Structures are given as C-alpha cells and as structure tokens.
Amino acid sequence: MIDSNRIKRLPPYSLGKIKGIMSEQRAKGIDVIDFGMGNPDKPTPAYIVDKLCEVARDPKAHRYSVSKGMLNLRKAMAHRYKEDFNVDLDPESEIIATIGAKEGISHLAMAMIDEGDVVLVPNPTYPIHLYSVVIAGGNLVSIPLTKENGFKVDLEKIRKNNFWPKPKMMVLSYPQNPTTASVDLKYFEDVVAFAKENDILIVHDLAYKDLVFDGYKAPSFLQVKGAKDVGVELFSMSKSYNMPGWRVAFCMGNKEMIANLAKLKSYMDYGMFIPIQVAAITALRGPQDCVKEIAETYRKRRDVLVDGLAKVGWTIPKPNSTMFIWAEIPEKFKAMGSQAFAQKLLLEADTVVSAGVGFGEYGEGYVRFALIENEDRTRQAIRNIKKLLENS
Numbered sequence: 122m123i124d125s126n127r128i129k130r131l132p133p134y135s136l137g138k139i140k141g142i143m144s145e146q147r148a149k150g151i152d153v154i155d156f157g158m159g160n161p162d163k164p165t166p167a168y169i170v171d172k173l174c175e176v177a178r179d180p181k182a183h184r185y186s187v188s189k190g191m192l193n194l195r196k197a198m199a200h201r202y203k204e205d206f207n208v209d210l211d212p213e214s215e216i217i218a219t220i221g222a223k224e225g226i227s228h229l230a231m232a233m234i235d236e237g238d239v240v241l242v243p244n245p246t247y248p249i250h251l252y253s254v255v256i257a258g259g260n261l262v263s264i265p266l267t268k269e270n271g272f273k274v275d276l277e278k279i280r281k282n283n284f285w286p287k288p289k290m291m292v293l294s295y296p297q298n299p300t301t302a303s304v305d306l307k308y309f310e311d312v313v314a315f316a317k318e319n320d321i322l323i324v325h326d327l328a329y330k331d332l333v334f335d336g337y338k339a340p341s342f343l344q345v346k347g348a349k350d351v352g353v354e355l356f357s358m359s360k361s362y363n364m365p366g367w368r369v370a371f372c373m374g375n376k377e378m379i380a381n382l383a384k385l386k387s388y389m390d391y392g393m394f395i396p397i398q399v400a401a402i403t404a405l406r407g408p409q410d411c412v413k414e415i416a417e418t419y420r421k422r423r424d425v426l427v428d429g430l431a432k433v434g435w436t437i438p439k440p441n442s443t444m445f446i447w448a449e450i451p452e453k454f455k456a457m458g459s460q461a462f463a464q465k466l467l468l469e470a471d472t473v474v475s476a477g478v479g480f481g482e483y484g485e486g487y488v489r490f491a492l493i494e495n496e497d498r499t500r501q502a503i504r505n506i507k508k509l510l511e512n513s
C-alpha cells in the first residue's frame with residue numbers, strides 16, 4: 122500500500138454512500154430534496170460580488186498575498202468584533218485570516234499538538250473538529266453530547282474524570298453543529314475558569330455567530346475576561362454572508378497560538394486572492410442588513426420544517442440558532458440506525474438528510490436537516506415524509 126498511516130487513520134467520507142444513491146435517483150429523473158450538506162444555497166450579496174469583480178480587474182491585485190491576510194482585512198475583522206461584541210483585538214498579533222475555518226482548525230491542530238497529546242472534542246460535532254486532531258497525530262478523547270446534558274460539554278464531569286495524560290486542548294463550538302445547542306456568556310466564563318485551572322487551551326469555533334433567531338444573541342468566547350490567555354476563536358464568513366465558496370475565516374485571540382498558526386501557514390500558503398480579501402473587507406465594514414436577512418431566511422425555513430414535521434407526527438425542538446434541525450429518529454425507526462434511516466428517507470421520501478452517526482458515534486439516533494432548500498421544496502419534503510411515516 123502506498124498510503125501513509127495518517128491517511129489510513131481517516132475513515133471514508135460519511136456522506137459518500139448517500140451522495141452516490143442521490144445521483145442515481147436524480148439520473149432516473151426523481152426530484153430529490155437535499156437537506157444534506159450545510160452548504161448555503163443563496164448567492165453572496167451583490168455589493169460584495171461587485172467589489173470582487175472591480176478589484177479582480179486591477180493588475181496589481183493578481184500577485185501573491187500574505188498568508189496571514191492583508192492588514193486591512195485583519196483590521197476589518199477587529200472592527201466587526203468591536204461592533205458586535207465590544208471585544209478589542211490587535212490586528213497585528215491577535216488575528217490571522219484563514220482559508221476558511223476548516224483550514225484554520227486543521228492547521229491550528231498541527232501547529233499546537235504533538236504526537237499523543239490529548240485533545241477533548243465534543244461528539245457529535247463538525248467532523249474536522251475530530252479529524253484535525255487525528256491528522257495531527259493527537260490522542261482524541263470524545264466528550265459525549267447528549268439530550269440529557271442539553272448537548273453541552275459538562276465541565277464538572279470532565280473535572281471528575283481526571284484524564285491522564287492531562288488534556289492539552291479542548292475544542293468547542295456553540296451554536297453547535299449538528300445538535301443546534303447554544304450557550305450563554307456564563308457558560309464561556311466557566312470554560313475560561315476551567316481552562317485556567319487545568320492548563321487547557323481552548324479552540325472555539327463560532328461559525329454560526331449570526332445565524333440566530335427569536336432574539337437570541339450568540340456570545341463570543343472572547344468576551345470573557347482572560348479568554349485570550351487560554352484560547353482562540355474562529356469566525357467564518359461562509360454562513361453569515363453566504364460566502365462558503367470564497368474560503369474566508371479568521372482565527373483570533375491568544376497571541377502564541379496565532380503566532381504558531383501563522384508560522385505554519387507561512388510555509389504552506391500565500392493567503393487568499395487579493396480581490397477576495399478586499400471584498401471581504403467591504404462585507405465586514407459595510408451595513409450588516411444582509412446578515413440579518415440571511416438569518417431571517419433560515420428562521421422561516423426552520424419554522425416551515427419544524428412546524429410541518431410536527432403536524433405529521435415528528436416532533437423536534439425548534440433551535441434558536443444555526444442552519445440545522447437535529448431530529449431524533451421516530452421511535453419505530455430508531456433501531457435501524459441513522460445511516461439506514463437516512464437511506465430510507467432518500468429512497469422512500471426523496472429527501473436527503475445527514476445521518477447523525479456521520480458526526481461521531483454519539484450522533485447515533487438522530488439525523489440532521491440542513492435548511493438549504495426553499496420553503497416550497499421544504500413543504501414538498503414534508504408531504505413525502507408524511508407518506509413514509511403513514512405507510513411504514
């Protein structure tokens with residue numbers, strides 16, 4: 122075999138099988154409704170795209186950039202955190218741009234973790250939280266997120282567990298993908314105290330900062346006094362500005378962690394295409410109405426899906442954030458497992474969802490809907506699911 126041990130440690134891509142069946146169904150002419158991947162369906166706001174096009178015509182904008190991102194981009198991010206959270210960040214030493222949060226998290230793990238270092242990661246979670254540790258050669262310890270603990274990392278339980286060797290780092294992400302759990306600032310105060318007391322570094326992924334509803338405001342981990350002593354936060358532009366394909370995110374906070382990531386990245390990339398960075402500055406500094414409109418689109422879809430499923434007998438709590446619905450599998454299908462149930466939904470209700478187990482073994486018993494279909498198509502999916510529930 123020519124593959125490395127690093128590659129051998131990575132399981133096959135979890136959505137692979139469902140994607141294969143989806144393509145076969147579509148080739149047969151079946152209209153498959155796709156709630157699979159958390160990939161925003163709407164375009165980036167026009168004024169951001171216009172800026173990209175304008176700058177792309179400037180010959181000076183075609184050269185290599187810098188891997189940590191242009192200073193003006195980092196300043197724009199600092200401005201946004203000041204506006205949104207009243208958090209002060211030094212653009213020189215406390216902010217680095219990354220080529221999406223996924224890239225930032227992967228390389229941060231490589232920059233911070235040595236072979237065998239213990240890293241605590243919630244489970245289920247966005248897969249790169251788990252696999253960045255595996256890729257970096259760390260020793261991954263899953264912290265189960267369950268209905269009973271409100272899908273929150275139970276710090277008291279970790280204290281009692283007395284892990285040995287002592288964990289070096291813990292990854293958190295609230296609002297949480299896939300469980301949609303959210304926290305208040307007090308929770309992050311406890312996290313910072315816990316991190317100080319146990320000498321653990323924190324990586325907090327705030328990908329869903331702006332996808333919040335019903336008056337809820339997602340706190341930043343960096344709002345807590347002393348948070349910068351123990352960790353970093355990642356913010357991605359993918360969801361807030363419908364910019365998933367652009368690959369723009371930031372890692373912010375602890376200077377040493379940022380410096381380590383910057384050093385590693387300086388060997389690996391030359392940063393983003395300059396016009397993308399300038400357009401991202403426009404987005405971060407401009408009026409934020411588009412962000413609210415984007416959140417509102419997901420809120421409406423959430424209501425259509427959750428209310429509609431409740432009417433056909435599938436009751437799911439309404440989340441106050443993210444672009445997902447985390448649905449416990451109806452009792453009569455539970456025993457078949459999330460992968461088989463997702464396949465059943467695809468074959469018998471023409472509806473694609475993600476199997477909970479694809480986010481870690483503690484995701485078993487659930488499927489995740491990503492709210493990336495419009496309201497009409499969401500209603501169609503509910504009609505299809507109604508038939509499946511009635512006929513099975």
Ligand SMILES: Cc1ncc(COP(=O)(O)O)c(C=O)c1O
Pocket residue numbers: 159220221222223224247294298326328357358359365368369370
């Ligand atoms: C928790 C979380 N972090 C990060 C990302 C990806 O962010 P980016 O597009 O910046 O890589 C996602 C995408 O679904 C996510 O759910």
